[in-house]
Amino acid sequence: MKNLTVLTLVLCLTLLSSCHKSDDSVPVDSTPAKPAASPLVGFAKDLQFIKNGQYTYIFVLTRKDGKKLDSEDKEYLRKNVPQIVDLVTTDEGKKAIIGTNFNLEEGPMMEALKKRYAVEDYSGK
Numbered sequence: 001m002k003n004l005t006v007l008t009l010v011l012c013l014t015l016l017s018s019c020h021k022s023d024d025s026v027p028v029d030s031t032p033a034k035p036a037a038s039p040l041v042g043f044a045k046d047l048q049f050i051k052n053g054q055y056t057y058i059f060v061l062t063r064k065d066g067k068k069l070d071s072e073d074k075e076y077l078r079k080n081v082p083q084i085v086d087l088v089t090t091d092e093g094k095k096a097i098i099g100t101n102f103n104l105e106e107g108p109m110m111e112a113l114k115k116r117y118a119v120e121d122y123s124g125k
Contacts (some may be wrong), residue, residue, distance in 0.1 A: 016092075019085065046090040046097055047122065053086050055099030058122040068093040076116070084090055 040048055050058055061077075063069060069089055073096075077084060083102035090097060104110045113119055 018032070043090050043095065043097075046088045050086055050088060050097045050099040053099050055085060056101045056123065057103060058125075059098050059100075059104065059113075060120040061096045061098065061117040062094060062120075064116070064118055066094070067098055076117055080112060083109070 030107065047058075047060075060068075063073065074087075077096070077098075081098075081104065083100050083104065085099045086099040087103065088097045089095065104113070110119070
C-alpha cells in the first residue's frame with residue numbers, strides 16, 4: 001500500500017510539473033528588424049556622412065558669390081588642397097563639406113581658401 005501511495009505521489013508530481021508553461025517558450029519573430037530610417041536629410045545628412053569618417057577637421061565651403069560649385073572649383077580644391085581626404089557637395093551643389101586630418105589653418109592654404117570661399121569650421125561640432 002505504501003508503494004502505491006509513493007507511486008501515485010510521483011505520478012501526480014510528474015503530471016503537474018509537465019503542465020507548467022515555461023516563459024522560455026515565447027515565440028521568436030523570424031523576420032529581421034528593419035533599420036530605422038534616418039531623419040537627417042540634405043546638409044545635415046551629408047555633414048553626418050563626413051563626421052562618420054572620423055576626420056579631425058571638417059570645413060564647409062561656400063562660394064562668396066552664392067553660386068553652385070562648378071568643375072573649376074573642384075579642380076581648384078584638388079590642386080591647391082591635396083590634404084582633403086573626403087569632399088561632399090550639398091545644398092544643391094552650393095556647399096562643399098570637406099574632411100581632413102590635416103590642420104589647414106597651419107600654412108597658407110586656409111588664407112587662399114578664405115579669399116575664394118566662405119569657410120565654416122565644423123571640427124568638433
